[in-house]
Amino acid sequence: MMRYALFVLAAVLLLAAVARDGVDQWVASTDLPPLVSETSVEVRDRNGTMLRIYTVADGRWRLAVTPDRVDPGFLKMLIAYEDKRFYSHAGVDLRAMLRAVGQAVVNGRVISGGSTLTMQVARLLEESGTGRWRGKLRQIRLALALERKLSKAQILTLYLTRAPYGGNLEGIRAATLAWFGKEPKRLTPAEAALLVALPQSPEARRPDRNHAVAEVARDRVLARMQKSGQLTIGAARSALSEPVPSRRRAFPALAPHLSDRALGAAPMTNRHHLTLDASLQQSLESLANKALFGLSDDVSVALVVADHRSGEILASVGSAGYDAGPARQGYVDMTRAVRSPGSTLKPLVYAMAFDRGLAHPQTLINDRPVAFGSYAPQNFDGQFRGELPVAEALRQSLNIPVVLLMDQIGPAHLMDVIRRSGVDARLPGDQAGLAVALGGIGVTLNDLVQLYAMLAQGGKARPLYWNADRPAGNAQHQIVSRSAAWQVADILAGITPANGAPSGRMAYKTGTSYGHRDAWAVGFDGAHVAGVWIGRADGTPVPGAFGGDLAAPVLFAAFQRLKPKIDPLPAPPPEALIVSTAELPQPLRRFAGRDAVFQAASDAPKLIFPPDGARLSARDGLPVKLRDGKPPFTWLANGSPILTGVYRRETALTGISEGFSKISVIDAAGLSARVTVYVDRD
Numbered sequence: 001m002m003r004y005a006l007f008v009l010a011a012v013l014l015l016a017a018v019a020r021d022g023v024d025q026w027v028a029s030t031d032l033p034p035l036v037s038e039t040s041v042e043v044r045d046r047n048g049t050m051l052r053i054y055t056v057a058d059g060r061w062r063l064a065v066t067p068d069r070v071d072p073g074f075l076k077m078l079i080a081y082e083d084k085r086f087y088s089h090a091g092v093d094l095r096a097m098l099r100a101v102g103q104a105v106v107n108g109r110v111i112s113g114g115s116t117l118t119m120q121v122a123r124l125l126e127e128s129g130t131g132r133w134r135g136k137l138r139q140i141r142l143a144l145a146l147e148r149k150l151s152k153a154q155i156l157t158l159y160l161t162r163a164p165y166g167g168n169l170e171g172i173r174a175a176t177l178a179w180f181g182k183e184p185k186r187l188t189p190a191e192a193a194l195l196v197a198l199p200q201s202p203e204a205r206r207p208d209r210n211h212a213v214a215e216v217a218r219d220r221v222l223a224r225m226q227k228s229g230q231l232t233i234g235a236a237r238s239a240l241s242e243p244v245p246s247r248r249r250a251f252p253a254l255a256p257h258l259s260d261r262a263l264g265a266a267p268m269t270n271r272h273h274l275t276l277d278a279s280l281q282q283s284l285e286s287l288a289n290k291a292l293f294g295l296s297d298d299v300s301v302a303l304v305v306a307d308h309r310s311g312e313i314l315a316s317v318g319s320a321g322y323d324a325g326p327a328r329q330g331y332v333d334m335t336r337a338v339r340s341p342g343s344t345l346k347p348l349v350y351a352m353a354f355d356r357g358l359a360h361p362q363t364l365i366n367d368r369p370v371a372f373g374s375y376a377p378q379n380f381d382g383q384f385r386g387e388l389p390v391a392e393a394l395r396q397s398l399n400i401p402v403v404l405l406m407d408q409i410g411p412a413h414l415m416d417v418i419r420r421s422g423v424d425a426r427l428p429g430d431q432a433g434l435a436v437a438l439g440g441i442g443v444t445l446n447d448l449v450q451l452y453a454m455l456a457q458g459g460k461a462r463p464l465y466w467n468a469d470r471p472a473g474n475a476q477h478q479i480v481s482r483s484a485a486w487q488v489a490d491i492l493a494g495i496t497p498a499n500g501a502p503s504g505r506m507a508y509k510t511g512t513s514y515g516h517r518d519a520w521a522v523g524f525d526g527a528h529v530a531g532v533w534i535g536r537a538d539g540t541p542v543p544g545a546f547g548g549d550l551a552a553p554v555l556f557a558a559f560q561r562l563k564p565k566i567d568p569l570p571a572p573p574p575e576a577l578i579v580s581t582a583e584l585p586q587p588l589r590r591f592a593g594r595d596a597v598f599q600a601a602s603d604a605p606k607l608i609f610p611p612d613g614a615r616l617s618a619r620d621g622l623p624v625k626l627r628d629g630k631p632p633f634t635w636l637a638n639g640s641p642i643l644t645g646v647y648r649r650e651t652a653l654t655g656i657s658e659g660f661s662k663i664s665v666i667d668a669a670g671l672s673a674r675v676t677v678y679v680d681r682d
Contacts, residue, residue: 030145033125037161039064040174042271043259046312046468049278050252052259053177055168061251063173064270065160067153070172070184074192075156080230081196081221083117087152091118091143118143118155120199124162163199166206167248179207181249189235190242193221208248215244254281257318257333258466265467273468275312280305283561288320291534291554298327300537302334302445303558305530306464308453313466314528314562319537329537338426338442339518339533342511342547343397345418347488348451349437350394351459352417353405354484358591361391361487362581365401365591366602372434377403380512389581390591391491397510399438401591406437408593415441421454421461421479423447439513448522449531455489456507456524458482458570483576489569492523501556504566508555510547517541521551523559526567530558604671605629610663612675621652622663622679629667636664 040063041054056062067075079086085093093116115123122142146155165175175195176184187195197217198205207214219240226236255276262272288301303317316335324330353359367385370376377399379385385398393401406414411432418425418441426442433440446464454461459480465472492507508523517539522531532551535542559566572578581589592602609625610616624635626649635643635653638661642653653663656679664674 027141027144027148030141032142032145032149035125035158037062039161039270041263043255043262044271044273045276045278045281046274047278051254051274051276051278051281052256053251054263060168060170061174061178062161062170065157065171065173065184067156067160070160071187071192073189074184074187074195077192077221077225077230078196080228081224086117089116091147092116092140115139116143117159118146121155121158121162122146125158164202165195165198166202177251178248179245188239188242189222189231190218190239193225193239194218194244197221207245211244211246218244254278254285255316256322257335258316262467275314275466275468276316277314280315280562284315284317284558287554287557287561288317292320298536299534299542300328300330300334301554302533303530303554304335304445304449305528305558305562306449306453307527308456308524308529309527311462311464311472313464316466332537334533334537335445337537338444339535340439340513341441341443341448342439342513342518342520344448344509344511344520344522345437345439346394346397346402347455347492347509348417349402349405349409349414350390351455351480351484351488352409352414354487355481356409358405358408359390360577360584360588361389361491362579362584363390363588363591364388364581365390365393365404367393367398367400370400370404372407375434377438394491395495402437403434404591406434411436417479418451420477422450422463439511445531445533448520449529452522452524452531453529454479455485456529459485482573486570486572486576493569497556502560502566505569506559506566507569508552510552512545512547515541516543516545519545519547519550521547521555523555526569528562528567530555532558601671603628605633605665605667605673607665607673607675610675610677613677615678615680618656618679621654622656623652624663625650626665626673629671630669632668634666637661
């Protein structure tokens with residue numbers, strides 16, 4: 001009998017061993033689903049504050065998380081409620097499963113589930129159901145396999161990342177941001193209880209759709225936590241009185257254009273860090289919307305604010321609304337759109353003139369009619385101011401004085417300085433003309449802010465940057481002298497500010513492009529630089545739009561939202577010459593150009609017709625025409641007088657012989673002009 005019993009025992013042990021080996025083989029041969037889940041791309045500001053979150057490929061919000069970033073109280077409550085032996089079982093809790101089966105048999109319905117957290121993770125990874133025995137068997141097999149491959153912390157991480165919380169919310173972080181507007185690091189017992197209850201029936205218990213059902217489910221969790229000793233009676237009562245959220249909060253969506261740019265530059269990066277300040281960004285996005293009040297629906301606005309000391313961009317608003325509709329084209333990032341800068345380049349021309357010894361802020365310059373071949377620049381209002389200081393010509397943004405300076409400097413030199421400043425200027429045609437001084441090139445708002453940052457930094461340029469993961473460094477390049485940069489800043493700080501401007505001296509310049517297509521305002525103080533553009537994204541005119549009227553008030557408002565007080569501009573450098581016009585060296589008192597000693601006086605007569613080198617017929621006399629000069633005039637051909645005492649500025653000269661002749665005119669002051677022409681008598 002003893003031998004038989006021993007035989008039976010041996011047989012049972014052998015069968016158990018065979019079964020164990022079979023189960024081991026069955027588990028070992030399990031095909032595991034992908035264990036790495038795609039998670040939402042996050043864009044954060046300089047302080048780690050969330051700027052923007054992107055959904056994953058299937059449109060779900062699923063944010064990366066680890067247990068150490070989740071409130072410990074929630075984790076304890078989750079395990080106590082869902083799987084109290086989580087840290088001791090091998091994926092399947094036989095005691096819980098037998099209890100669940102027994103309760104179902106006795107009550108005729110399911111009272112409690114027997115699934116462990118690992119089994120729930122198995123279901124979430126394969127997105128399989130739970131009702132059929134085949135599905136449950138698959139979850140058991142996969143749970144056993146997961147426990148062999150992963151640590152408990154890794155399994156818990158998968159649950160915290162994939163658990164459903166209603167709608168397209170997956171994972172604890174998406175849930176806390178949507179329902180409570182915060183990260184899951186610190187949760188109240190009431191919040192934790194709701195988050196424990198939601199994954200069991202995420203759609204039926206959605207607080208925004210079935211508020212009462214969600215509250216009952218939360219209270220059930222709190223009651224069990226009190227009964228098990230996880231919560232005191234006082235803590236449970238306090239949690240029961242806390243309201244359940246009734247709406248879902250929007251996810252952060254600040255700086256959409258720059259966030260898209262960061263994502264496009266590094267699509268495989270899951271977390272991007274920008275130099276922006278989330279609070280300032282939100283404030284300026286609100287300002288952008290207010291700035292367009294009263295304007296047509298297709299007008300947009302863009303703003304950029306940077307710290308010119310470090311080169312960091314602190315705010316970048318590409319439009320008044322990313323989803324503003326087709327008329328406004330809010331999806332277009334107007335901080336990067338190439339547009340004509342209008343008068344905003346004039347300060348750079350003046351800085352170059354100061355550097356080259358062509359002028360000083362107190363040099364007198366003549367605002368009068370001029371022509372450079374066929375190009376005759378006009379002031380915006382068509383008026384002429386006569387002789388005035390260079391500083392005042394810049395403050396009034398006159399066109400003729402800056403073109404006179406540009407003619408002496410050379411447009412190619414201006415383009416070189418612009419490009420060395422870090423600006424990718426677009427030049428229509430192959431060669432720069434004098435009109436570049438008046439905005440005849442294409443630049444972006446980012447470009448203009450870069451240029452003015454250079455002036456604010458004493459003529460030193462460093463790249464502005466927005467990607468905190470790729471800082472631009474501290475390398476600076478001297479573009480214009482610090483004295484020239486200071487002189488320009490001092491002039492611009494003397495412009496009368498508009499109503500609502502912050503107190504303190506701020507250097508700024510406005511501009512309006514040809515046809516009122518673009519309204520600009522760019523300015524800086526001792527620490528920050530900012531730029532504003534207003535116009536239509538498609539480049540069509542905005543009738544009546546002026547930089548001073550539209551863009552300047554937005555610029556001042558941006559500085560007020562940036563900080564309570566303007567930072568002072570720097571003191572003049574020792575080499576800056578601060579004197580009156582009378583105290584300047586004689587060549588600098590009046591602007592005349594480098595070749596003035598070889599040129600006729602500005603009020604000398606000038607032959608408009610015939611042009612030098614022309615071939616003309618003179619059957620009825622040679623027509624001549626002049627401007628300037630003081631009548632009466634004397635006309636000569638080849639040194640011989642033909643007409644004297646002439647007061648008219650247009651006449652005809654007779655008796656000119658065929659062939660080459662030198663035609664001269666002398667005015668009452670003895671000033672003269674001459675041309676050489678070929679006269680044809682046929």
